[in-house]
Amino acid sequence: MGEKLLVIDEGTTSTRAMLFAPDGTVLGSKSAELKQSYPGPGLVEHDAAEIWTKTLACAQAMVEKAGGADQIAAIGITNQRETLVFWDRTSGEPLAPAIVWQDRRSADICRTLKEAGEEPGVQARTGLLLDPYFSGTKIAWAMRNWPQLREAGDRLALGTIESWLVWKLTQGLHITDATNASRTLLMGLGSGAWSDGLIDLFDAPRDALPEIVDCAGRFGVTKLFGGEIPICGLAGDQQSATIGQACLSKGETKATFGTGAFVLTNAGTSPPTSKNRLLATCLWQLNGRRAYALEGSVFVAGSLIQWLRDSVKLIEKAQETEALARSVEDNGGVYLVPALSGLGAPWWQPEARAAISGLSFSNGKAHIVRAALEAMAHQSHDLKTAFAADGADWATLRVDGGMVTNDWIAQDLADMLDVTVERPAFAETTALGAAMLAGIGCGMFKGLEEAAAMRGKVEMFEPKLGAPARDARLAGWKHAVRSVIE
Ligand code: ADP
Numbered sequence: 001m002g003e004k005l006l007v008i009d010e011g012t013t014s015t016r017a018m019l020f021a022p023d024g025t026v027l028g029s030k031s032a033e034l035k036q037s038y039p040g041p042g043l044v045e046h047d048a049a050e051i052w053t054k055t056l057a058c059a060q061a062m063v064e065k066a067g068g069a070d071q072i073a074a075i076g077i078t079n080q081r082e083t084l085v086f087w088d089r090t091s092g093e094p095l096a097p098a099i100v101w102q103d104r105r106s107a108d109i110c111r112t113l114k115e116a117g118e119e120p121g122v123q124a125r126t127g128l129l130l131d132p133y134f135s136g137t138k139i140a141w142a143m144r145n146w147p148q149l150r151e152a153g154d155r156l157a158l159g160t161i162e163s164w165l166v167w168k169l170t171q172g173l174h175i176t177d178a179t180n181a182s183r184t185l186l187m188g189l190g191s192g193a194w195s196d197g198l199i200d201l202f203d204a205p206r207d208a209l210p211e212i213v214d215c216a217g218r219f220g221v222t223k224l225f226g227g228e229i230p231i232c233g234l235a236g237d238q239q240s241a242t243i244g245q246a247c248l249s250k251g252e253t254k255a256t257f258g259t260g261a262f263v264l265t266n267a268g269t270s271p272p273t274s275k276n277r278l279l280a281t282c283l284w285q286l287n288g289r290r291a292y293a294l295e296g297s298v299f300v301a302g303s304l305i306q307w308l309r310d311s312v313k314l315i316e317k318a319q320e321t322e323a324l325a326r327s328v329e330d331n332g333g334v335y336l337v338p339a340l341s342g343l344g345a346p347w348w349q350p351e352a353r354a355a356i357s358g359l360s361f362s363n364g365k366a367h368i369v370r371a372a373l374e375a376m377a378h379q380s381h382d383l384k385t386a387f388a389a390d391g392a393d394w395a396t397l398r399v400d401g402g403m404v405t406n407d408w409i410a411q412d413l414a415d416m417l418d419v420t421v422e423r424p425a426f427a428e429t430t431a432l433g434a435a436m437l438a439g440i441g442c443g444m445f446k447g448l449e450e451a452a453a454m455r456g457k458v459e460m461f462e463p464k465l466g467a468p469a470r471d472a473r474l475a476g477w478k479h480a481v482r483s484v485i486e
Pocket of ligand 1: 257258259260301302303304305306318319320321322400401402403404405406
């Protein structure tokens with residue numbers, strides 16, 4: 001048996017297969033774009049059949065690159081979370097479009113349940129909130145509105161994307177891992193099992209649900225690549241990135257700064273409870289034992305730079321921002337609150353709108369750009385405060401995503417958060433996490449600590465800014481935020 005690890009990284013806009021050596025070296029990568037369907041306001045759908053055929057083609061290319069199925073020790077799968085697929089167990093074909101995590105069609109169902117006072121109970125059991133984002137209310141909507149699902153009776157199967165891919169790869173194994181299951185609103189966060197009460201609340205067809213399994217193990221084999229390859233690792237994308245960043249101890253935190261920013265803090269082995277509207281979620285399940293995370297998101301991160309480039313035309317390229325920020329001594333009193341689509345934690349003001357404040361004749365383009373970059377650390381600081389209030393303060397911050405290729409931003413995060421910021425040389429942390437899990441599942445690594453060597457070299461950014469300067473900036477930021485929410 002070979003010792004290469006094949007990772008399937010099925011994202012929202014593209015699907016990808018990557019081939020890893022046990023030391024974390026990438027041996028190959030192949031990706032394909034996925035069609036996004038927007039059939040109406042707030043509706044976002046994917047074609048599950050397309051996801052499968054494109055994923056299969058990418059995986060096939062990597063098997064060939066590896067020199068055949070016998071060169072591959074195991075497959076690891078990581079996926080866009082919450083997106084839901086309905087299929088027919090007999091034909092193995094989708095029965096309806098896949099409802100994507102961004103889809104808002106179940107907003108009315110959420111509102112009705114909230115008005116009925118269900119949210120505190122749902123949050124206590126699942127760690128989640130009543131929002132169309134999560135799969136449970138999407139199931140409720142689909143069962144009410146798509147008669148073919150009820151008509152399918154016992155033939156109906158449903159699951160998140162990793163569940164669908166495992167079914168197709170193994171031709172009939174119906175499982176989901178605990179990290180993906182923890183995003184459905186149907187799993188008890190403490191028990192790791194489907195909850196009958198929640199199944200009733202969301203009117204979910206119990207017999208159509210997959211079995212909840214660990215994130216690593218020998219789940220089944222695929223025979224589609226000219227030999228048998230075991231499927232040994234499964235995790236949702238943000239959890240996979242947290243594992244890929246080796247946040248293995250309580251307090252260790254990863255933040256991905258892409259279009260938006262997603263932050264997960266390892267919260268230890270008991271389910272955390274948020275009083276600040278952060279999400280509690282399963283970080284991994286190994287040998288039946290779960291680790292948990294608190295999760296928070298900043299809506300606008302890299303999209304702010306895209307907006308400055310494409311709509312305001314202040315810059316031509318995102319990369320210019322670093323030199324511009326360095327060209328001035330400080331922000332010159334300018335603050336940018338990037339509430340272009342409302343403000344997230346801890347403000348939770350969906351109606352708030354963005355502002356650039358503190359401008360005077362002495363300011364120019366560089367100050368505005370610097371204020372935009374500073375907003376990343378300011379928003380992260382607000383999030384850190386919410387995490388700390390929930391008992392999960394950040395010990396370190398491990399960063400990835402397109403924005404933190406910018407050294408200035410990485411250093412500013414260290415300065416403003418007053419923690420060491422670590423940036424791995426290998427940025428594909430989501431795929432790496434799935435490779436680590438696959439390596440554990442096939443027995444290549446004893447556990448997460450051993451697998452974490454795959455992460456490789458990291459660059460450290462140590463806090464250098466004194467407390468008075470930090471406090472002054474935070475005071476300016478607070479003032480600016482108040483002006484957009486009051
Ligand atoms: P996603 O995975 O969400 O598509 P990426 O992780 O690829 O996002 O990050 C891309 C984002 O990072 C873009 O929004 C872009 O504006 C921003 N970005 C890329 N390079 C820089 C840079 N040097 N400085 C600031 N922002 C950057």
